[in-house]
Amino acid sequence: MGVDVLISKPSKGSSGKTGLWRTFKPVYYEERCIGCGECYLYCPEDCIVMKGLKVEIDYEFCKGCGICSNVCPANAIEMVKEL
Amino acid sequence: MKRDVIREIESPLLPGNPACQGCPHAIGLKAISLLKNPVLVIPAGCTTVIAGIQPKSSFKLPLIHVPFASAPAVACGLSKAYERAGIDSTVVVWMGDGAADIGFATLSGSAVRNDNIMVIVSDNEAYMNTGIQMSSTTFWKAKTTTSPTGKTEEKKDLALIMLMHRVPYVATASVGYMLDFAEKLKKAEKVKGFRFIHLHSPCPPGWRFDSSKTVEIARMAVKCGAWILWEYDGKFRLTGASRRYRVKSKRIPVKDYLCVQGRFRGLKEEDIKEIEKKIDEVWRLIDLLEKV
Amino acid sequence: MRTILTGNYAVAEAVRLSRVKVIAAYPITPQTTIVERLAEMVESGELDAEFVRVDSEHSALAVVYGSATAGLRSFTATSSHGLLYMYEMCWWVANARIPLVMAVVTRTIGPPWNIHTDHTDILTLRDSGWIIAMAENVQEALDLTIQGFRISEEVNLPFVVGLDAFVLSHTAEVVDVPSQEDVDLFLPERRQAYVLNPNDAIAIGNIAQNEHMMRLRFEMAKDMEKSKDVIEDAGKEFGEIFGRSYGLVEHYRTEDADYVVVMSGAWCGDAKEAIDVLREKGIKIGLLKLSYIRPFPREEIRKLDGKDVLVVDRSFSMSYKGILGLEVGSVLDCKNVIAGLCGVDVSVEEFVKMFKMFTNGEIRDVEWWLK
Numbered sequence: 191m192g193v194d195v196l197i198s199k200p201s202k203g204s205s206g207k208t209g210l211w212r213t214f215k216p217v218y219y220e221e222r223c224i225g226c227g228e229c230y231l232y233c234p235e236d237c238i239v240m241k242g243l244k245v246e247i248d249y250e251f252c253k254g255c256g257i258c259s260n261v262c263p264a265n266a267i268e269m270v271k272e273l
Numbered sequence: 274m275k276r277d278v279i280r281e282i283e284s285p286l287l288p289g290n291p292a293c294q295g296c297p298h299a300i301g302l303k304a305i306s307l308l309k310n311p312v313l314v315i316p317a318g319c320t321t322v323i324a325g326i327q328p329k330s331s332f333k334l335p336l337i338h339v340p341f342a343s344a345p346a347v348a349c350g351l352s353k354a355y356e357r358a359g360i361d362s363t364v365v366v367w368m369g370d371g372a373a374d375i376g377f378a379t380l381s382g383s384a385v386r387n388d389n390i391m392v393i394v395s396d397n398e399a400y401m402n403t404g405i406q407m408s409s410t411t412f413w414k415a416k417t418t419t420s421p422t423g424k425t426e427e428k429k430d431l432a433l434i435m436l437m438h439r440v441p442y443v444a445t446a447s448v449g450y451m452l453d454f455a456e457k458l459k460k461a462e463k464v465k466g467f468r469f470i471h472l473h474s475p476c477p478p479g480w481r482f483d484s485s486k487t488v489e490i491a492r493m494a495v496k497c498g499a500w501i502l503w504e505y506d507g508k509f510r511l512t513g514a515s516r517r518y519r520v521k522s523k524r525i526p527v528k529d530y531l532c533v534q535g536r537f538r539g540l541k542e543e544d545i546k547e548i549e550k551k552i553d554e555v556w557r558l559i560d561l562l563e564k565v
Numbered sequence: 566m567r568t569i570l571t572g573n574y575a576v577a578e579a580v581r582l583s584r585v586k587v588i589a590a591y592p593i594t595p596q597t598t599i600v601e602r603l604a605e606m607v608e609s610g611e612l613d614a615e616f617v618r619v620d621s622e623h624s625a626l627a628v629v630y631g632s633a634t635a636g637l638r639s640f641t642a643t644s645s646h647g648l649l650y651m652y653e654m655c656w657w658v659a660n661a662r663i664p665l666v667m668a669v670v671t672r673t674i675g676p677p678w679n680i681h682t683d684h685t686d687i688l689t690l691r692d693s694g695w696i697i698a699m700a701e702n703v704q705e706a707l708d709l710t711i712q713g714f715r716i717s718e719e720v721n722l723p724f725v726v727g728l729d730a731f732v733l734s735h736t737a738e739v740v741d742v743p744s745q746e747d748v749d750l751f752l753p754e755r756r757q758a759y760v761l762n763p764n765d766a767i768a769i770g771n772i773a774q775n776e777h778m779m780r781l782r783f784e785m786a787k788d789m790e791k792s793k794d795v796i797e798d799a800g801k802e803f804g805e806i807f808g809r810s811y812g813l814v815e816h817y818r819t820e821d822a823d824y825v826v827v828m829s830g831a832w833c834g835d836a837k838e839a840i841d842v843l844r845e846k847g848i849k850i851g852l853l854k855l856s857y858i859r860p861f862p863r864e865e866i867r868k869l870d871g872k873d874v875l876v877v878d879r880s881f882s883m884s885y886k887g888i889l890g891l892e893v894g895s896v897l898d899c900k901n902v903i904a905g906l907c908g909v910d911v912s913v914e915e916f917v918k919m920f921k922m923f924t925n926g927e928i929r930d931v932e933w934w935l936k
Contacts, residue, residue, distance in 0.1 A: 192784025193662050193721070193758045195777040198768040200333050203289030204325035211294065227279040231451050232488050234292060234299030236284035251288035255295035255477075256485025269485065310763035314631075327777065330768035337634060337761050338770030340657050343627035346589075346619065350631020350639070351761065353587055353615045357637065362763040379627070382620025 203251065208235070212254030214269040216247055222266035229258035229267060278455045282306055285313075290331035292323045295484030297448040297474030297491070298395050299323065302367070304455050305334070308391075308462055310362040312336065312351060316344040316376065318369035319402045320395075342376035344368050345383035348390040356389065363462060366392040370410040371400040373431060384438035387466045391458075394431060394469075397476035405479045412499075413548050415480075415536045423544075430555065432471035436505055440467040444504035444512075447473040449491025453513035457504055464506065473500045481535020490533065497530040498552050501559055509562045519560075527552060566742045572706045572733035575740055576668045576726070577602035579710035580640050581612045582748040583666075587632035587639040589617035589625045593647040594680045595734045596670040600642060622647040626654035626667070633663045634769070636760045638714060640665075644730065645672035645686045652689065655723075659694030660781065661770065664717040664757050665724070666710060667695075671830070672730040673907045681908020682730035684830055684879040688858070688888050694785045696724045696792060697859040699829045701815075703728075703738040708809060709856075711743070712799050714752055719799075720792040721758045722785065729831035730908070743807055751806050789860045796857060813862035818844060819851030824924050825869050827876045827893055829855040832911060836877070839916030848924050855889070866896045874899035875923045879906065886931050904934035 225243025237248040238258060245266075247258075259267040283306045284299070286292070292299040298320055305311055313336035315321060321338060325331040339347045344366045352364040373380060373394050380392065399417050400406040407417040407424055410431060414423040436443045442464045446454035454472065461468040475491050477484040494500035495514050502515035511519060518524045527549050531537040570578065576599050580588065588607070590600040606612035615632070619625045622643050629639035643651060648669055658665055673683045690697060696716060700706040706728040713724035728734055761769060773781075797812050804810025817837050819825050828836055833854045843850045853869065855862060876899050878887025886894060890901030902919060905911045911919075911934065922928050 192781050192788075195327055195773045195781045196661060196769055197759060198325060198327045198330035198771040200287060200766050200768075201325065201329035201331070202287045204287065204329035204331045205289055205291040208289045227276075231279055231282065231303075232300055234294075234296050234487075235290075236286060236288050236303075240279070248288060253294040255487070256483070257295055257300075257488055260485045261488050312761065312763050322772065324768055324771055327771040327773040330766075330771060332768055333766055335761055335763055335766050336768045337631075338768070339627070339630075340653050342623060343630075343654060346624035346627035347631035347634075349617060350587060350589070350628040350633070351635050352631075353617065353628075354632040354635030354637045355762070357586060357615065358635070360762060378620050379624045382624055385620075386618065 207250055208253050209250045212252065212272055214254045214256060215249070215272045216252065216254065216256070216258050216267045217270045218245055218247060219266045219268070220244055222264050224264045226263060228261045228263065232257050232261045278452055282455065285334045286323070286331050287333060290323055290325060293478055293484070295477045295487040297397060297476060297487050300448045300451065300487065301395050301454065301472050301474055304451060304458050305365060307455055307458055308363050308365065311365050312362050314339055314344050314348040314351065314364060314366045316368050316372040317341040317402070318371055320367055322402065341372055342379055344372055344376060344379070345388065345390065345392055346379050349383055349386065349388040352389045364390045366390060368392065368394055369401070370394060370396040370398060370408045371402070374409050381438065384435055384440050384467045384469070387440060389465055391461055391468045393472055395472045395474045396431070397474045397479055399479050401476050401479045413551055414540060414544050416538070417536070432469070435469040440469060442468040442506050445471045445473070445500070445502055447491045447495055447500055447502060449488045449495065450502065450513050453502055460506065482533060486533070493525065493530040496525045497527045498524045498556060499527060499530055501555065503559065509565060511563065566744070568740060568742055569737045570703060570740045571598065571735050571737045572700070572703045572728045573598040573670070573735065574602050575703045575707035576642070576710050576728065577606065578742050579707045581606055582743060582745055583711055583714045583752055584638065585614055585640045586637040587615045587617070587629055588641070589619050589628035590641045590643065591619050591622045591625045591647060593644045595672060595730045596642045596644045596647070596668070598734070599668060622651035623654055626651040626658065629665060630654060630658050630663060633665045634761045636755070636757065638755045640667070642668040642670070644670040645674055648686045648689065649674065655690060655695065656693050658723050659785070662721040662758050663723060664721055666713040666717060667723065667725045668710065669725050669727050670730050670734045671727045679907050680730060682732055683906045683908065684727065687725060687727040688880050690725060691859055694722055694789065695859065696722055696857070698724065698726045698857050699855065700726060700728045700733060701831060701833045701854060703733060703736070704740050704809065706733055707740060707742070708803065708807070708811065711748060711752065712803055712811065715799050716792065716795055718755055718757060719795050720788050722788060722792060727830065732831045747806050751803060793860050793862070811856060813857045813860070814865045815854040815856055817852040817854060819853055822849050822851035822872060824848070824850040824873045824875070825853050826850070826920060826923070827853045827855065827866070827874060827889065827899070829858060829889065830879055832879065832905060835911065835913045836916050838913045839920055842917050843920055843924070850920060850924060861892055863896045866893055870897050875902065875928065876900070877902045877904055879904065881906065890931065900928045901931045902928065902934055903931065909936060
């Protein structure tokens with residue numbers, strides 16, 4: 191009946207591997223991290239996961255916006271140019 | 274509180290979605306994850322694109338795309354149906370300042386009916402999805418593609434207008450203060466009737482700033498007094514960081530907020546003075562409302 | 566139960582009998598009494614439904630689009646400028662394949678302001694995907710509304726029933742109001758292609774690729790064709806339960822006719838009387854009434870091949886023919902008279918004169934019946 195075109199289902203990577211969008215990559219310095227969760231709270235891409243008080247970044251989809259680095263109070267994330 | 278929210282909050286968006294780098298909607302939407310059984314109603318705007326291309330949805334939640342001006346009315350229909358069917362759900366309109374312009378009558382009508390819905394206007398201060406054109410909430414003197422030398426029109430206060438509809442919950446929020454927004458959403462969820470949140474959403478390509486600064490600039494707006502965090506739930510009060518900035522001397526200069534955004538490039542001293550006056554006038558009104 | 570009702574009140578009864586659950590409408594003359602009657606019914610408890618007082622017609626259709634997408638039988642009504650104000654939503658509802666019934670009290674479009682009938686407003690829906698039915702009298706307005714729920718829910722296309730401004734909407738006629746039990750027999754439980762609810766994480770209406778969207782319109786076209794059988798079956802079963810049958814068209818004395826007039830709407834009643842007058846005079850003339858303009862009953866019209874055909878339009882396309890004239894003209898040759906626009910009344914005597922001119926060969930290609 192043709193209603194399929196009206197329906198979409200949840201799909202990760204609906205725009206492909208958005209990690210390819212990056213110019214700058216967030217580099218995480220675990221030793222500086224205080225586990226405040228600000229980066230997790232403000233990451234627009236759901237690419238930061240908190241494991242206990244530490245953080246993991248999903249580089250497959252991280253668009254490299256730099257917000258995590260900007261909000262980190264402990265300087266534990268640095269944006270490094272990706273070549 | 275903070276630890277709890279951080280444990281609870283997650284993104285309703287899946288990674289690899291079409292949102293721009295540093296998109297404020299993508300940040301703001303995370304608070305929706307705190308609601309039980311939400312159904313999203315999305316009129317035309319950036320989120321229309323963020324939702325992905327059929328057959329792929331970037332959202333983990335049920336949602337419906339609707340014509341530009343219709344969102345609160347469609348949400349009304351959905352909420353009435355769910356109520357009748359005994360289905361427990363919060364119908365949430367996630368719309369922009371554009372939809373609030375073209376659908377102003379619809380928004381107003383919905384508030385007058387006290388429809389049992391939550392309306393969040395994620396305001397990036399221009400019609401961003403169509404390419405940065407001026408809206409009625411565009412900041413004073415801001416450059417947009419339809420106001421290339423700066424906005425000459427007034428900026429309307431959407432949240433205060435909705436407050437005058439005498440609905441049970443109205444608040445402003447900012448993507449720079451997610452805990453404050455989260456608290457407001459959780460409070461609003463418990464209220465029955467029309468709930469309205471005006472969410473300040475700085476847009477990197479639209480306001481011309483680096484994508485890393487979305488949260489920083491959102492916070493600067495509050496710190497200089499240009500954006501005021503308040504809520505009304507029967508009583509009007511300032512919330513979060515804005516309580517501090519009631520005292521003008523505690524604020525950062527408005528100039529600092531304006532000068533980091535490309536949309537204010539070329540602003541003269543007298544323009545900044547005019548803007549400061551406008552902001553002062555808003556605070557005078559807010560002061561009075563707090564006392565009422 | 567036999568009683569006397571205006572067209573508008575009859576539509577309200579039909580909505581009540583169809584167990585509609587959500588109603589939203591914005592007043593516009595001459596639709597207002599449908600909505601007022603429904604509001605009364607809801608508040609008195611006669612009708613167990615939500616009545617939503619909206620801020621505009623655009624919002625009215627938006628509200629019922631929401632409730633219909635959530636799975637509830639819903640209804641709205643409008644007219645003329647109101648229909649144009651909700652026009653965007655009309656197209657949205659059709660493409661979204663949401664079953665819904667709307668009543669349009671057909672009224673001309675201004676300026677200048679004019680609250681009287683012609684068919685221009687409802688015909689603006691003809692490309693959208695809405696099924697369009699036209700009532701000849703108050704009974705048909707009632708019956709078609711009930712059938713509309715069944716038909717639209719079976720084919721997943723929204724259904725609009727047109728009734729002429731004041732001539733039907735505000736004119737009281739004798740009607741048979743069916744019993745709730747009989748209507749319950751005729752109308753099954755609502756079903757639809759998809760539903761939006763909080764337990765199923767689907768996204769409805771995402772941006773889609775062009776090729777896929779074109780297929781959506783193609784499928785709609787196919788389902789519009791299929792709806793012809795659904796309409797005939799529903800009309801036949803309606804006859805079996807209620808004693809009044811319906812179909813895509815009504816043939817009035819066309820079987821042995823040399824001349825056939827094709828028309829739609831309330832004025833068919835007057836035209837039938839004129840047909841009778843001419844038949845008395847020995848002229849073999851008949852009327853093909855289009856009960857449905859969408860789907861377009863071209864097979865029925867093709868049956869008139871070989872006869873002289875005149876289409877009398879209560880609309881104009883701004884091409885060189887009336888809207889029905891163009892549509893019928895795409896199937897077979899026909900003459901066309903444009904009459905009754907903007908509420909201009911065409912009496913039985915005038916129809917007699919018009920049809921006489923037709924059978925005398927005095928009507929050239931397209932004539933305007935100006936007064």
